[in-house]
Amino acid sequence: MDVVVAENLRRTYGETVALDGVSLSVSEGEVFGLVGPNGAGKTTLVRALTGTTDAEGTVALFGADPRAVEEERIGLLPQEFDPPDRLTARELISYYRGLYDDGRPVEELLADVGMDDSADTYYENLSGGQKRRTCVAATLVNDPELLILDEPTTGIDPAGRRQLWRLLTDLADAGTTIFITTHYMEEAQQLADRVGLLADGELVESDTPTALIDEYGGDSLLYIDGEFDDSVASLLDYETSLDDDRLTVRDVSPEAIGSITATLEEAGVEYESLTWTEPDLEDVYLELTGQTVTASGQILEEQR
Numbered sequence: 001m002d003v004v005v006a007e008n009l010r011r012t013y014g015e016t017v018a019l020d021g022v023s024l025s026v027s028e029g030e031v032f033g034l035v036g037p038n039g040a041g042k043t044t045l046v047r048a049l050t051g052t053t054d055a056e057g058t059v060a061l062f063g064a065d066p067r068a069v070e071e072e073r074i075g076l077l078p079q080e081f082d083p084p085d086r087l088t089a090r091e092l093i094s095y096y097r098g099l100y101d102d103g104r105p106v107e108e109l110l111a112d113v114g115m116d117d118s119a120d121t122y123y124e125n126l127s128g129g130q131k132r133r134t135c136v137a138a139t140l141v142n143d144p145e146l147l148i149l150d151e152p153t154t155g156i157d158p159a160g161r162r163q164l165w166r167l168l169t170d171l172a173d174a175g176t177t178i179f180i181t182t183h184y185m186e187e188a189q190q191l192a193d194r195v196g197l198l199a200d201g202e203l204v205e206s207d208t209p210t211a212l213i214d215e216y217g218g219d220s221l222l223y224i225d226g227e228f229d230d231s232v233a234s235l236l237d238y239e240t241s242l243d244d245d246r247l248t249v250r251d252v253s254p255e256a257i258g259s260i261t262a263t264l265e266e267a268g269v270e271y272e273s274l275t276w277t278e279p280d281l282e283d284v285y286l287e288l289t290g291q292t293v294t295a296s297g298q299i300l301e302e303q304r
């Protein structure tokens, strides 16, 4: 069953087209990762999906209008969620838990997000990552069937991010449907069953990370650094290019690296170092949109 279905969503703000005909669906138990840089339209899409902004097109959550769905079924973490500063993490989660008849135990929620040790610290004194984790716990009080998280890990340090990934993976394993937005390509690649690539309000492509990388990621590359002459390329049965002191060998599997180095050594070619890289979602995004997204979510440059 599809838990989320959006068809042809379009939202403009004056001259700005924030969403330009976005259609997607998320099936029960699936983790859908929506990736894109700042300004791509992620928050507008979350707001359209949750019925908190008026967009053209249609949205159904659990087959119904988002505004008609029982609140118990959904957990939503908006990007701008600013709880009162003078509540502790425990008090904050308790407050949200109190909105439901049958909420989850507060201690369990604190433990789930790794906040048990800082549970009695005022929200204003928590680190950025601790704040965000506390907010995630607040979205889980009602044990939602559908979790919608708008950039939940922005500003969280790598350890905190990985902890949240584990939590979300556990929730997904237990059957929770998750719609998560992020500008971290690695996060989408790690977490999502399916990834949607959003650029300038358009959903450019969506598929499993593996399928996207296979289709658009390009070749794996082996970089061999050393001082070579032009004849080195002819030794190898691969597509190569020589640039300064770097020989790039395309489409090399990890298993083939040994035979390449053996060939070089047999021919008496010395090299300084080897680096092997495989394509990832960043390469896919660049290939499809011409954009590289920085760690802070900015577009580095339009590369074509």
Ligand SMILES: Nc1ncnc2c1ncn2[C@@H]1O[C@H](COP(=O)(O)OP(=O)(O)OP(=O)(O)O)[C@@H](O)[C@H]1O
Binding pocket: 013, 016, 017, 018, 036, 037, 038, 039, 040, 041, 042, 043, 044, 045, 079, 297
């Ligand atoms: N209330 C608004 N009024 C005017 N323009 C808006 C409004 N909300 C969003 N926009 C514009 O719509 C576009 C998409 O914004 P949106 O916040 O959805 O992107 P985003 O991918 O969530 O970015 P970020 O990661 O920075 O939050 C941007 O150009 C933004 O400036």
